[in-house]
Structure formats: C-alpha cells, structure tokens
Amino acid sequence: MTIRKSVVVLGPTASGKSDAAMTAASLQPKGSVQIIAADSMQVYKRMDIGTAKPSETDQALITHHCLDIAEPSERYTVARYVEDVNTARTSIAHAGAAELIVGGTGLYVTALVDGLDMPGEWPEIRAELEANEDTEALFAQLLSLDAEATTKMESNNRRRIIRALEVCLGSGEKFSSFGEGIGSFSPTSTTLIGLRWDRDALRARIAERVNIMMERGLVEEVRALLAEPNGLAFTARQALGYKEMIEHLEGRWSLDEAVAATILRTQQFAIRQDRWFRRDPRIQWVDVHEDPIEEVTPVVTAALE
C-alpha cells in the first residue's frame, strides 16, 4: 500500500511553513491529508513553546505524526526518526491520505524523502574509538579502511570520523558503501516546496517570535523540564531557547543575555538551514515577502491536488 501523494514544505525556522501547510491541509477534504513533522526537537514531549510545536487545536484538526514521541530525557536520533516515519506512513497509507511533510531539520527531510538506510550502531566499538584522543590517527585509520568516506569530511571532524570508523569496523563493510550520501538528490515523486525570505526580514521575524515565546512562558517550560526526575538528555538540552534558558536558570546568564543569545543563535541556525536546503535542485522555491499563509498556501494546495 503506498501513499497517495507526498508533498514537503520546508524552510528555515519562523518562515511560516507550518502555518502555510496547516492552512493548505485544512482546505482539503477532511481526513485526506496528514502531516508528518520533520523536526528534530518537536519529537520531544513537553517541549512545546520553544519548538513552536503545532497547537492542540491544529493537531485536533489535522492528524500530525512524529510529534511528542520521545522523552526529553532520552536519546533520539535520525535512525529512530526513520522508523517512526515508517510507522506513520503505514497508517497514512491505510487511511488513504496524502502525506504533507513539514520541516526544518534538513537531515530528517532528506532521510524521509530519499529513504536513508542507517548502517547500524556498534556502541562498544564507538566507545573504544572515542577513547582515542589522537584524531589524526583516527583519520589515518579511516583513510586506510575507506578512503572514499574520507573525502566527505575534514581531517579533524572527530565526530564524523568516529562514526564512519564505527560502521566500517562494526559492519565489516565500508561506510561509503551504505549510500550515495546526502547530496545525491535523486529524482523523486515527492514535491518539494521551499520557503525563502530575505534574510533581514527573516531575522526580524525570528526576534519577534522569540519574544513571543518568552511571553508564552518559555522560562517556565524550561524550569519544569529541569525539575523532572530524569531531566533533559544531551540532545534535548541543546535545543535553541532551551540551552540558553538553562544558562539563565542556572545563574550563568541574565535573562536579557539569554534572550539575546537565543535570538542570535536562532538567526544563525535559520541561515544554516537555508544553506542546507538550497543545495537541493529538486526544491521549488517560493519567495515570501509578507504573509506565508497567503503566499505559500496556493502552491501547497496545487501540489496536493
């Protein structure tokens, strides 16, 4: 059973992609479209304000997948996301609905559109590799095992070197044999719609949105998360807005500093998202100037029909 139709709405934070997608979905016959979030932080429960998670009202109106599927205290990764997406897709297919993917996490969107196969995990091997402080030696080792993998990373990017080695050593096969990588952009039947803003305009929107998050009680949300018995794990802890409010709540930053840092880092993140997405030639870009709902919804609607 396959999904009737697949459309992606992507763009940087605060670009208005969720609003446009939500509006387009609700214009379709009831139940004919379901949304899959491609967002690495909205997967966490109780992280609502800071991740700009779709409201309960929106979720009641349109079925959303891949939201609130992990505890902030647990480790969540792309691999698990791929599994969760498969589950979601099965149910969308059964419902005979179209899937509308909305997201800002480049890797997750890619995983979903291009169907990445995760090579697997070998924690013992990784632990061993991590114990080795000599990054140059690790790189040399990777070079001898899988020279091709080496071309996709700098010689001092420990994290990527270790992962590639983990896979080579663990699977007995070359890391590079597990796929073309992220930049292949093979033809797909999915329609990719990207929202693009003038950078300064987007920066202004982000500043405004962070201020709104503060008014909605971001600090309280973070305080409550910190008070949970298991707290926040590494990944959830690094979410924009959360990381900074933690700095404030633990006394290292004033509230003003935390807010300013959140705004700046979110703006920088948005640019990084832009840079990630713009490599993909399959994306159909929509330049947004004022109102994403008005300007983007028609494009999404057209793609859904």
Added chain:
RNA sequence: GGCGACGUGGCCGAGUGGUUUAGGCAAGGGCCUGCAAAGCCCUGUACCAGGGUUCGAUUCCCUGCGUCGCCU
C-alpha cells in the same frame, strides 16, 4: 575655556618604524547517512585628516577634527 586620554577592518580589541601586519564577535561561503536546533572547514591588509621627521610610518613630532573624562 583649560588639562588629560583616546581615535585600528561591520563591532570589540592587541600590536609594531620596514620579511607572514594578533585575537574574539558579527557577516559571507562550504562540508555532511545515528548527538543534525549538533559537528567540522574556508574567507578579514584596517590603522581619523593634513603636514613634518625618516631610505621607509598605522607606529615618532606638529596641527586640525572627533569622542570621552576631569577642571574652571
């Protein structure tokens, strides 16, 4: 009005009489299949204006302008 300090690339901030002219931040660009709201890499000849000293001045001297502080 007087005295003093300062004037360095978008910002902060070292420094030097002449081979490679710090660093940080911001900005721009790039990489990427298990932390991805993460990680990594690349890109900066600027010294307020005018005159002088000097083989040579961003660095020394003078003047002007500007900023800041103190004083009357």
